[in-house]
Each structure stands twice: as C-alpha cells, then as structure tokens.
Amino acid sequence: MRELAATTGTAEATYERFFDDQFAPAARLAFLLTGDASSAEDLAQDSLAQVQSRYPTLDVPAAYLRTVLVNRCKRHHRTVGRQRALASRLDVGDPVVDEDRDLLDVVDHLPYRQKAVVVCRYYLDLSEAEIAAVLGCRPGTVKSLASRAMANLRKELTE
C-alpha cells in the first residue's frame, strides 16, 4: 500500500513538472496553429489533460502532446473558423513587422495541414519524420505538403 502511494505520488510530481514545462510552449503552438489567442490556453490545457491519463505509459510525452494538440487545433480550426481567429489576434496585438505580417496572413490562409507542416517545420524545427508522426501521415506526404505550402506562400507574396 505504501509502495503504491509512493509510486502514485512520484508519477503525479513528474507530471506536474511536465505540465509546467510544456504548458506555455503548447499554448504558443496552439496560438500559431489556430490564430486564436483566447482559445490557445484552453487547447493546451485540454491536450495536457488528455496526456495526463496516459502519461505513465508514454516514452516521449512531449511528442504525444504535440500530436494531440495539432489534432485538437485542427478540430478547433474547423469549428471556430478564421473570423474569430483574426479578431482574437487583433486583440492580442501583432507586433511583427509589416512584411512579416503579410507573410503570416498568407500562412493563416493556408489549408490546415499545410499550415501545420509549416509551423512544425519552421517553429518547432521538427524533421519530416517527426512531422509525419504528428500528422499521422507518411514522410512523403509531409514533403509534398511542405512543397505546396511554400509554393502558395511565394505565389501569394509575389502577387
């Protein structure tokens, strides 16, 4: 009985540390994927809660968290829509320089999977294999999505 209690206590303490470490990055990732500042922390919390139930069995909890969060953001992206995301971002105040704002506007209008690939690659600095794991697709698909995303960006920026 004591052993079980001690084990449980250790697991909880470890998860608390994980939560502290991952909450802010997760919220920022959600913000980038959805553009919705008001929902970013909620999405991060929900994803972390989902991770908590499986936390003791996970080899790389951070990777699982990324996968959960990207999928949650995809659902949020579908349901909330971009209007709210845009309004939310205006509330936050976007300090990026004008030329980068144009770039991010184009990113915001990319299809979600292309946007997720861009964010994972250039913000999280993940490899194609890691992005494939997050999106649940093959690395070749990631490469294709990245290629199309960059083509779209170039096209929109030159017009």
Added chain:
Amino acid sequence: MNELEQRLQRALICRADQLSVAEPVPKIPQRRPHRHDSRRRSFVAVAAAVLLVLTVIAAVKVRDEKEPPTPAERLRQKFSHSGPLFELTSDGTILAIEPGTGAITTIRLPDGARRPVSISRSATGTTILTVAAPHPSPCVEPAIVSLQPDGTTSAPIASGWLASISPDGERVAYLTGGSSPSCGDRNLVMRDLATGTERRWRSEPNQGSQHVTSTFAWSPDGRSLAFGTYDAWLRVLELGAPGDTLAGARAVHHFRLLQQHPVWSAATGKLYGSDSFTQGPDYSPLQEIDPATGRVVRDVVHDNGGPFAISPDGQLVAYLVREPDHRVLRFHLRMTDGSATITVAEGPIVMLAW
C-alpha cells in the same frame, strides 16, 4: 534555409512570443466539458432513473415480504392516530391523553370550583362536565358546564345529571330531578346551547321502563338518544316523535342487569351497550347492538369492565377492568373487532370520553 524560410521562421517565433501565457489554474488540468458530455449526462440520468425505479421496486418487494404488523402493533398505530382521550378520575381530576405523543395534560379545576362527576365529548371536540354541588345531596342537582381549552369552565349552562353532548356539539341531553325517586319527578331535557331552548320528556320513576339509569348516547345524526332504564332494557328515543313522556322510547335490547352507559359511535354508527358488573362464565360486558333490531351483532369486550369509550374513528374501545378484589382498575385498549387488546395503565379512573 532560403530567405523566405528564414522570414517565415522569424515571423512565427515573433508571433508565438507575443502570446502572454498565464499561469494555468488549476495546475493539474481538469477535464473540460466534452462535446459528447450532454449525451453522457443524459445516459447517466437515464441510468440513475432506472436504478431508482429498481430500488423502489425492490423496496416495495421487501416491504411486502416483511412480516405484517401484529394485531397489537396495529392497535398501537391506530391509537397513536386517534384524538385526545379524556379520563375523569375519582378525585375529580381530568387527564387529557394525546395518543400521538403520549403527553398527558392534567386539568384541575380552579380552587373553589365544584368537583366534576361526569364528562362527555362531542365529535367536534366540545367537552361538557357535570360538576357536583359543594355539599352534595341526593336532591341537589349538579351544574352542567363547558370545559374550555385552557382548563377553565364556563358559567353553568343548566342543572342536571348525566349530561351528554350531541355529536355536533350544539345540544346537550341531561336528567333533572334528584338522584333518588324521593326527590321528585325526573325529566329528560334536551337543551340547545346556542338558543337556550329546551324540550322535556317526563320520566315516571315508579315505572322501570321510564326510570333512566344511564347517560344518553346520541345517534350520529343527533335524532335519537339511547339510554338504559331500570328494567334493564336498552331503549332508543326518537327525538322527533310526538309525546311528552319516555314511554314512547323503543325497547331495543334486554340485558340481564342494569345498563352501564351506552356508546354510539359517530363515525361508524354502531351502538354499544353493556351489563353492569356482571359475573360468570358467559358474561359479556360490552356488546355491539343493532339499534334497529336489538340483535347482538358481536361481543366486543369479555372482560369484567367499564365504563367504555369509543375512539373517534370507531375502531378502538377504551375501558376499565376491575380486578376481582375491585380495588385495582386496569385501563385497556381493544380493537372493536376484538382482534387485539393491550393494557395501558392502572388508575382510579371513573369515566372516559374520547
């Protein structure tokens, strides 16, 4: 990484850093309502309802399978739901028993008041006492007073013996004249308490058929009076019938000895009469009498008891039993169908009113 990719990386980092992340509260995240939660809640509600119904069914089954209450338990339950029972003791004290709580209130008339010798209660709760003169004598009539809720008595309503209040509490029947034939004629008087009007029936003391020996029992509709006469008959007088004597009273049932006070249940319409202190193997002190035919419907109490009182719902009879040495009185309660009897107390009780 080309220039576009570098710009992209810089812009994403810059935007992400602008999100000021608050300290999460609570630290350990609580699960937020899920979009399927309403469906889950509905399922839980239905499951809870089904569980409740099953529990109720199980409880009803358990109750049905439980042992039915014994006759004595049924009697106690009925007694606890009956109205207050008044006892008049030999020292003139009135005890009001509240069956529901078991509380007993002692009503003592104020110092100087005359001692009560009989008590009668109507179905509406009006209580009438006859109180003895300060220096009782056979030819001095007691006063008839009303017992107030605060334990005091009203001014005398009339003078007479054996006063009985009607079920509606509006009329009182009593006897005038002395307790002995030598004191003169006896008359049955019916007095309207509101108007003070009276109607009298003359009693011939020398004729046993008209010599009233008991209190009067009012029929539930207040149109008839039952009483015992010296010739051991239980008689019923129709109050609407013409005639100025008691000779017109109908002889209903003949007992072997003098009557105790008959009781007529206002709730059930059953008439009960009793022999007076009979002894022997086949005595039956209290019997239910059919008022129309005079036939004995059933023996209610076989003990050597009396006086009696019937509960307001007509289901219980309270009575006193005298031990063979006539010194100890036991107060019994019995179902009028004879299914159970319990002994409640002992005491010098001389009259009951319920």
